[in-house]
Amino acid sequence: DTAVSQTPKYLVTQMGNDKxxxxxxxxGHDTMxxxxxxxxxxxxxxxxxxxxxxxxxxxxxxxxSPKSPDKAHLNLHINSLELGDSAVYFCASSQxxxxxxxxxxxxxxxxxVL
Amino acid sequence: xxxxxxxxxxxSVQEAETVTLSCTYDTSESDYYLFWYKxxxxxxxxxxxxxxxxxxxxxxxxxxxxxxxxxxxxxSLKISDSQLGDAAMYFxxxxxxxxxxxxxxxxxxxxx
Numbered sequence: 676d677t678a679v680s681q682t683p684k685y686l687v688t689q690m691g692n693d694k695x696x697x698x699x700x701x702x703g704h705d706t707m708x709x710x711x712x713x714x715x716x717x718x719x720x721x722x723x724x725x726x727x728x729x730x731x732x733x734x735x736x737x738x739x740s741p742k743s744p745d746k747a748h749l750n751l752h753i754n755s756l757e758l759g760d761s762a763v764y765f766c767a768s769s770q771x772x773x774x775x776x777x778x779x780x781x782x783x784x785x786x787x788v789l
Numbered sequence: 790x791x792x793x794x795x796x797x798x799x800x801s802v803q804e805a806e807t808v809t810l811s812c813t814y815d816t817s818e819s820d821y822y823l824f825w826y827k828x829x830x831x832x833x834x835x836x837x838x839x840x841x842x843x844x845x846x847x848x849x850x851x852x853x854x855x856x857x858x859x860x861x862x863x864x865s866l867k868i869s870d871s872q873l874g875d876a877a878m879y880f881x882x883x884x885x886x887x888x889x890x891x892x893x894x895x896x897x898x899x900x901x
Binding site for chain 1: 821834894
């Protein structure tokens with residue numbers, strides 16, 4: 676059983692489209708995250724939620740909207756996709772905040788915007 | 790703001806040899822945690838090792854060990870008896886309360 680699962684794993688779309696990436700964790704964790712890994716492999720946090728409440732919202736364009744329907748799910752919706760949104764998006768979860776706790780990552784979703 | 794620096798974009802090692810990956814960080818906090826994550830070509834992020842800043846003793850996990858120098862804000866990863874499966878991107882990361890901050894990564898190649 677996959678602990679943190681993301682769908683889809685690959686997504687190719689045109690500029691201007693809207694797309695969503697879904698994430699689910701079966702670890703019983705209360706905190707979930709979205710990270711973006713750019714073409715240079717740099718990983719940067721975008722959002723985190725604790726028990727469905729938004730905790731971190733880094734400087735991310737408001738075209739990106741996370742939604743957490745319950746503590747096991749954190750989805751990422753992106754409007755009006757741009758070329759620069761091409762990246763790998765990682766979902767992660769932890770029990771409690773990131774301080775002392777180990778994050779468990781999903782396998783990533785590679786988004787390519789043409 | 791906290792930052793994590795990995796000054797070696799690429800490293801290589803012969804199978805069965807030892808290699809050390811460097812990491813430095815900047816923080817004004819006294820209590821924090823440091824991690825090394827591995828990202829093989831499969832893209833999956835895998836925890837390698839974790840160190841609590843309040844612990845003097847360096848963490849070890851089988852062939853992986855760290856050299857944690859708190860005063861110098863240095864956290865290097867030593868891989869002993871390197872194996873072909875160790876080839877991956879290695880990321881150093883820092884956290885204190887709410888988020889994990891990553892370095893830019895070191896690509897490790899392992900030659901037979």
